[in-house]
Amino acid sequence: MIITEMTKLQTLCEEVKTVKEGEEIGAQLLTELTKSETGIGLAANQIGINKRVCVINVKEPLVLINPRIVERSEKEFIFPEGCLSFPNKHVRTKRNVSVVVETDNHDGKLSFSAENENINDAFECACVQHEIDHLDGITMFDRAITQQPYKAPEKIGRNERVTITDGKETKELKWKKAQPLVESGDWEMSPA
């Protein structure tokens, strides 16, 4: 059963005392994750266990016991995220382009980076940050980029050229073409 109550998901998780305890929780998490068709990660508090264990399964199943993010890039990227605790909800979040993670069950450090072209690397990088956030009682909504309710500038001509961005791509268009995109909420006005 996946926990969907926000108040329970805001609970801070405690470290597990042993790797064995962490592995047992990790196995339960992978079983639960396998049941979902779309999930790529799950944290212990999402199944009611308030311990610092999470799993991700993008390229391969990975159990993280007492994970700590020890380095974060300053550079961030915008990513569309979902969460098994909030079915059918999606938000755009800002995540670090790369992070380095230490755990109790992997030797050395694990590096995750969305810097290259492989979309799976971006998914894995956003996912590991999303899951470790869960262990700190943080959900994707806390990381969401808030979209300001849009109000059209008053003195903008229909044929005036404006620059808009969706966070990845930037376009210069006549306002009459740009307006519907901006009002959809997916694009925003960008300082040219």
Ligand SMILES: [Zn+2]
């Ligand atoms: Zn989640």
